[in-house]
Amino acid sequence: MSADHKIHLLITGATGYIGGAVLQLLLDRPDAHRFSITALVRDETKAKKLAGLGIETVVGSFAGDTLVHLAAASHVVLHTANADDLHAANSILKGLKQRHAQTGAVPIFVHTSGTGVLTDKAAGDHDTDVIYDDANVDQIESLPTTQAHRNVDLQVVAADKEGYVRTFIVLPSTIYGLATGTLVDLGISNPHSQQIPGAIKASIDRGQGGMVGEGKNVWPHVHINEQADMFRIVLEAALTDVNTPHGREGFYFGENGEYRLYDVAKTYTQVLYDLGKSKTPEPTTFTEEETLKYFGGSYLGTNSRARGSRARLLGWKPVKTTDDLLASIRPEVEAIIAQQKGD
Ligand SMILES: NC(=O)c1ccc[n+]([C@@H]2O[C@H](COP(=O)([O-])OP(=O)(O)OC[C@H]3O[C@@H](n4cnc5c(N)ncnc54)[C@H](OP(=O)(O)O)[C@@H]3O)[C@@H](O)[C@H]2O)c1
Numbered sequence: 001m002s003a004d005h006k007i008h009l010l011i012t013g014a015t016g017y018i019g020g021a022v023l024q025l026l027l028d029r030p031d032a033h034r035f036s037i038t039a040l041v042r043d044e045t046k047a048k049k050l051a052g053l054g055i056e057t058v059v060g061s062f063a064g065d066t067l068v069h070l071a072a073a074s075h076v077v078l079h080t081a082n083a084d085d086l087h088a089a090n091s092i093l094k095g096l097k098q099r100h101a102q103t104g105a106v107p108i109f110v111h112t113s114g115t116g117v118l119t120d121k122a123a124g125d126h127d128t129d130v131i132y133d134d135a136n137v138d139q140i141e142s143l144p145t146t147q148a149h150r151n152v153d154l155q156v157v158a159a160d161k162e163g164y165v166r167t168f169i170v171l172p173s174t175i176y177g178l179a180t181g182t183l184v185d186l187g188i189s190n191p192h193s194q195q196i197p198g199a200i201k202a203s204i205d206r207g208q209g210g211m212v213g214e215g216k217n218v219w220p221h222v223h224i225n226e227q228a229d230m231f232r233i234v235l236e237a238a239l240t241d242v243n244t245p246h247g248r249e250g251f252y253f254g255e256n257g258e259y260r261l262y263d264v265a266k267t268y269t270q271v272l273y274d275l276g277k278s279k280t281p282e283p284t285t286f287t288e289e290e291t292l293k294y295f296g297g298s299y300l301g302t303n304s305r306a307r308g309s310r311a312r313l314l315g316w317k318p319v320k321t322t323d324d325l326l327a328s329i330r331p332e333v334e335a336i337i338a339q340q341k342g343d
Pocket of ligand 1: 012014015018019040041042043061062063080083113114115173190192193194
């Protein structure tokens with residue numbers, strides 16, 4: 001540790017849904033003083049607000065060498081901003097490598113990926129029996145390099161293998177629920193997830209609840225607060241025990257149950273119908289054109305089935321169920337409609 005005995009932690013994505021929730025959790029903990037936190041943010045106003053909460057802030061983006069310098073000054077990097085930005089991940093690794101060369105210490109990199117890495121091409125037409133377990137290293141390593149997020153994940157694992165960094169890859173599934181806390185209240189972080197809110201917004205835009213294909217595909221889910229807690233538990237384990245699975249063993253799926261896409265689509269379509277935003281209470285299939293326009297492809301029609309064994313072995317105990325996921329949809333729809341009205 002540094003002369004001030006604090007753990008220097010760099011966080012990316014603090015203004016985002018995941019990063020904001022994780023940062024909020026770290027700030028709310030009684031041992032928050034253990035960390036000296038630096039956040040790289042793009043928005044000057046949000047940076048000022050974060051500074052008011054005791055966070056060191058640097059205004060900037062991933063372009064150039066900013067991340068290299070910031071990572072070189074950190075014991076831990078918590079990268080929640082973008083699962084697919086290879087330049088950002090490589091910049092962080094470069095900085096951590098410099099740190100190792102200068103101090104001989106082995107820093108910690110917690111990277112955010114996603115269970116999108118497990119997806120198939122079901123297009124909503126069927127489910128699958130293929131279930132990936134994060135404790136099954138051979139199964140994870142059988143994933144083709146062409147899968148989503150995989151190119152970045154493999155760089156991260158390769159860095160761990162070199163020995164200058166211990167890497168931990170957290171792979172959330174469908175995160176749901178409105179994020180809450182001071183960061184949201186102050187307008188610093190984004191309270192909305194991506195997948196379900198994206199489908200709701202597309203449905204509002206076309207005036208009819210939609211789904212990809214028949215919505216027969218299946219995904220895992222995790223509540224935002226429980227996902228944030230999983231990041232904290234992985235980080236804590238990484239800090240306290242060098243034997244915490246890392247590198248090729250360091251994949252941590254965030255899931256606590258599964259849902260069929262139809263069931264979620266049916267739920268938001270009913271709510272949209274009740275609120276006068278959907279022609280019928282039954283979801284209809286997005287046309288190919290709509291799927292491209294709203295989602296850039298049929299991502300919402302894929303299967304992704306995962307078992308998160310690793311974090312549970314570290315003591316993670318999520319309790320939210322698929323009923324909680326379905327119950328989160330009405331407040332999500334209402335918040336999106338209020339946001340669109342400018343309330
Ligand atoms: N939400 C989910 O259910 C989920 C599940 C699995 C994986 N993921 C992945 O996790 C990542 C984060 O997701 P999220 O839901 O938290 O997204 P989000 O709410 O959109 O947050 C993204 C964060 O990254 C920051 N960021 C993006 N590009 C940046 C850049 N070039 N320089 C500096 N900061 C940058 C954003 O800053 P600004 O505020 O300035 O835009 C924001 O703080 C994504 O890659 C996503 O695909 C998400």
